[in-house]
Amino acid sequence: MFDEGALSAQQRDTARTALEVAQAQYHAATEGYSMAAEGATAEDIQYAEAQVAQAAAAVKNAQLQLEHSTVKSPVAGVVAKKTVEEGEIISVGQPLFSITNLDSSWVEANIEENQIGKVQVGQVVDFKIDSYPGKVFKGEVSDVGSATGSQFALLPSDNTSGNFTKVTQRLAVKIKVVDSGELVLKPGMSAVIDIHVK
Numbered sequence: 001m002f003d004e005g006a007l008s009a010q011q012r013d014t015a016r017t018a019l020e021v022a023q024a025q026y027h028a029a030t031e032g033y034s035m036a037a038e039g040a041t042a043e044d045i046q047y048a049e050a051q052v053a054q055a056a057a058a059v060k061n062a063q064l065q066l067e068h069s070t071v072k073s074p075v076a077g078v079v080a081k082k083t084v085e086e087g088e089i090i091s092v093g094q095p096l097f098s099i100t101n102l103d104s105s106w107v108e109a110n111i112e113e114n115q116i117g118k119v120q121v122g123q124v125v126d127f128k129i130d131s132y133p134g135k136v137f138k139g140e141v142s143d144v145g146s147a148t149g150s151q152f153a154l155l156p157s158d159n160t161s162g163n164f165t166k167v168t169q170r171l172a173v174k175i176k177v178v179d180s181g182e183l184v185l186k187p188g189m190s191a192v193i194d195i196h197v198k
Contacts, residue, residue, distance in 0.1 A: 011069060012069050015062070015065050015066040015069045016066060018062040018065060018066075019059070019062035019063055019065075019066050021062070022055065022058040022059040022061070022062040023059050023062075025055040025058060025059075026052070026055035026056055026058070026059045028055070029048070029051040029052040029054070029055040030052055030055075071096060071097075073097070073099050075099055075101060076101060076103070077099040077100050077101040077102065077103075078099070078100055078102060079097045079098070079099060079100075080097075080098045080099065080100040080187065081097065081098035082096070082097055083095055083096060083097065083098070084096050084097075100186075100187055102184055102185070102186070105177040105180065105185040106139075106142070106174055106175060106176050106177060107125075107127055107139060107174075107175040107177065107191050107193065108172055108173070108174055108175070109172070109173045109175060109191075109193050109195075110170035110171070110172055110173075111170060111171055111172075111173050112168050112169075112170055113148065113168060113169045113170065113171060114168065116144065116171045116173075118195075118197040119141060119144055119173055119195055119197065120141065120144070121141050121142060121143065121144060122140060122141060123140070123141045123195055123196055123197065123198075124138070124139075124140060124195075124196040125138070125139040125140060125141060125175045125193055125194065125195050125196065126138065126139075126193070126194045126196070127139055127175070127191045127192060127193040127194065128191065128192045129185065129189050129190070129191050130189070130190055131189055132183055135181075135183065137177060137179065137180055137183075137185075138177075138178040138179045139175040139176060139177050139178050139193075140175065140176050140178050141173060141174070141175055141176075141195065142174050142175065142176040143173070143174040144171065144173050144174075145171040145172035145173065145174075146171075147171070148169035148170060148171055173195075175193065
């Protein structure tokens with residue numbers, strides 16, 4: 001989180017310093033206990049034991065604070081979007097980052113309804129990305145949508161007046177990237193596809 005700028009260097013260093021101070025206090029308390037145990041009264045030993053326990057609790061608390069100053073993603077990937085800024089107070093369950101897994105890329109193509117009958121799962125796809133001119137990538141159709149995009153539009157095109165204009169609809173086709181080589185495909189890139197139909 002420090003590397004992404006959401007945690008200041010001062011906050012991280014403060015947590016580390018608190019841990020070091022707590023560890024030093026714990027070390028001093030254990031040494032004091034050892035010295036007190038050699039020739040002290042029962043009351044002195046109890047006092048030293050209490051100091052050791054208090055110092056151990058301080059070390060544990062400082063370690064916990066240091067651990068909480070680092071945010072770890074439960075999934076592998078790269079940060080695509082940061083939704084918090086340095087110094088903001090965050091709460092449990094609040095999204096901090098959007099993580100993108102670049103190892104499982106796919107292309108989504110919107111195929112016209114009069115062409116969708118030719119597309120089947122498993123067909124080979126060649127596609128080009130504007131970011132890599134001249135490079136042809138390989139893919140495979142992994143899913144053919146079962147409804148047009150207009151069925152899920154925020155503003156449906158209901159026509160109650162009786163006027164009718166036929167608009168060719170499109171269905172989403174998901175294409176799994178089979179081989180991108182060493183090149184990184186990022187979310188939102190535009191592609192031109194060529195599906196090998198039979």
